[in-house]
Amino acid sequence: MELDSPREDASVEPAVTLEGQLREIYARAAYTHKTHEKMADRYVTRYKHIKTAEIILSAVATSSLLLAVLGDSHVGTIVGAALSTVLLGFALYFKEASLGEQAQKHSDVASKLWGVRESLLSLLVDMKDGRPIQEIRAARDQLNNLLEEIYKAAPRTNSAAYLDAQKALKASEELFFTDEELDRMLPKQLRTKRS
Template sequence: MSQLLQTRAKMTDDALVLEGQLRECYGRVVYSHKTHEKCADILLKRHGLIKVSQIVLSALVTGGIISTFFGTGNCGAAVSVVLSTMLLALNSYTKDYDLGEIAQKHRHAGSNLWIIREKYLSLLTDIRVGDVPLDVVRERRDELTNELHGVYAGAPSTNYKAYKKAQEALKNLEDMTFSNDEIDAFLPQELKRNSALSRQQN
């Protein structure tokens, strides 16, 4: 904690204000990225259910199963009409709304937001290290703002359900959070932080 306070003491007021703005931007991009991912997941799941329903209804309507169980009288005809109407409604819905295509657009937006998210993180790191002039930081910030505008302009709208799932993943499941041990597991021995700390202490 003392090292963090010393680092902050070295930062100018302007740098702190700029860092605060970039932290806000970073947080919004993190949520947007995860929300688009969750939107894609929801739509793909719905798309799969609709496809299965279409197959089942089509088999029931055209396969003679209805007449086998309900006969060819009024009861069988009524059931056949209901199922045919349901199938027609699903076919019309998928014709107007290609859920697979919309899900792919969400995936594409999420991919574009991911790289912007990483650029914000790198920029925040550069500010904290203090070896980048603030004019350069502002220029990069403005470039990222324009990049974000381009992504949001071409991205499909998200929904509240996806936002809540994103919030659950980020806050409770800690999708964006790793412990030192978890990160060390991915790195070679020379780059492991806990090993380096233990060597320093010894």
């Protein structure tokens, strides 16, 4: 009876599994990066909408109070007081929500993840170009540690931001360029199609 001998392609298999793992890590980092970008966008949009509403309400409240003072209108006083109360609610919400601060936190996390994502992409390229597997593993371990630290400090996201990220990555292909787009951005010496 013959014992199972190691597969002849055993030397290739670790590289294949390592590449698969790096691709998975890259994909997760890309999704998380884009999700934090979309979360920041959501906070900025909410901030802008509330600020616009605040300006409109302030203008209407001021106008109604001026009309009440100049025309001695009871209705103007009531409208002005009601709108001032709504404005107070907005001010209290802003004090607690800190939308700008939340947007900045998500932007910071996205920036850090972008760096890791690009490092992972470079690592995949290095692997294809023949960089030694042990060096790739060491770099992967460092990047995993960095990702762990980033994820620990990251604010939570929500499913709406994840769906926005999914749409951006899958449908809009926000991370990718066509060959023609790349050629238009690169100097002539680096273009694939010389024109």
